Amino acid sequence: MAELIYLYGIIPTNEKSTTPLPSFKGLDDEHDVHTLSFDGIDAVVCNLEESEYNQSALEEKTSDVEWLHEKAFHHHEAVTKLHEKYTIIPMKFSTIYSGYESLESTIKEHHKKMSDLLAWLSDKEEWNLKIYCDNEALRERTSAHNLTIEEKKKEIDQMSPGRQYLEKRKLDHLIDQELEKDKETYSSRIHDQLASYSEKTDIKKNWSKDVTGRSDEMCWNSVYLLKEANVEDFLSQVKHLQEVWKETGFQFELTGPWPAYHFAKLT
Amino acid sequence: MAIEQSTQSSNLVDVLETVLDKGVVIAGDIRVGIADVELLSIKIRLIVASVDKAKEIGMDWWETDPYLNSKAANKEDEKLKEENDQLQKRIDALEKKMAQDNRLV
Structure with a gap:
């Protein structure tokens, strides 16, 4: 079955090498949060079932105030947890890619800026x-x-x-x-x-x-x-x-x- | 003065505003428009408050109403069963007693 990729943020690969990623469940409470490396920077992501998080499914979910409350806090807590261990570029809630290729091309496009930004944020x-x-x-x-x-x-x-x-x-x-x-x-x-x-x-x-x-x-x-x-x-x-x-x-x-x-x- | 860890006690609107409105935006493939953050915070606050308030003023009848709450329904069943058992015992006792009385006549 097709899976989407939910992006929490970007961290430097070298920081992840010295401090292993804490293990926790992703937005759907099923898939594990993991990282994907792209030449010196890592994307912290979790997979999501396509049928449950495609455009129209997500629109329906976000119109439910209680769902949005819970998931926005999940995003916040996940990014905060990562921030305690790594320098992180925090993504806006609900940044979702249709698959690996799509995420890869986006990160490649912004790679230089992301690396620079991480270097600038590192001690702040x-x-x-x-x-x-x-x-x-x-x-x-x-x-x-x-x-x-x-x-x-x-x-x-x-x-x-x-x-x-x-x-x-x-x-x-x-x-x-x-x-x-x-x-x-x-x-x-x-x-x-x-x-x-x-x-x-x-x-x-x-x-x-x-x-x-x-x-x-x-x-x-x-x-x-x-x-x-x-x-x-x-x-x-x-x-x-x-x-x-x-x-x-x-x-x-x-x-x-x-x-x-x-x-x-x-x- | 309160200096707080953002994880523990950040207030609702801050978390909503930062994660829904701030943070880096790079075009994902799936986009959602999220309604006004202020309105959303007020709605959530009202939902949370109404549940707390209802408990406070004793308007938590739905928690014990068997039609609305399965736990309450189970409890109701158990109570009926217990009552039934007790009644059955009393009938048995009465019948026994009647049988004894009849023998005496």
């Missing part, structure tokens, strides 16, 4: 920082320390009591606006301090509360590619910044090391 790892913000705490700070607000308050003090009432309500609105600006400014200041330890950075989208399931709001989400040698300094800097910003209502959440999903690019 990816970390993700999210900053969550307690609006109440930060609102107090903004209200007390923001220059625009301070000036406005002085202006209001000079006014007649009637106007003061109206202007104070306007001021509340202004504080809300300034609060949003302050969040952005402070977060990006934190980011800049961390970026100096990094080879590359990327700023990601903030997820809404519906998506995170948290009660506080995400106000910053970024990824850092670090040299292994700099990881410890980076971590202690994050810790230091967390201490500094705690009172402002900023809660840091740092995760890693991740495979270099955001920085492994072939183009």
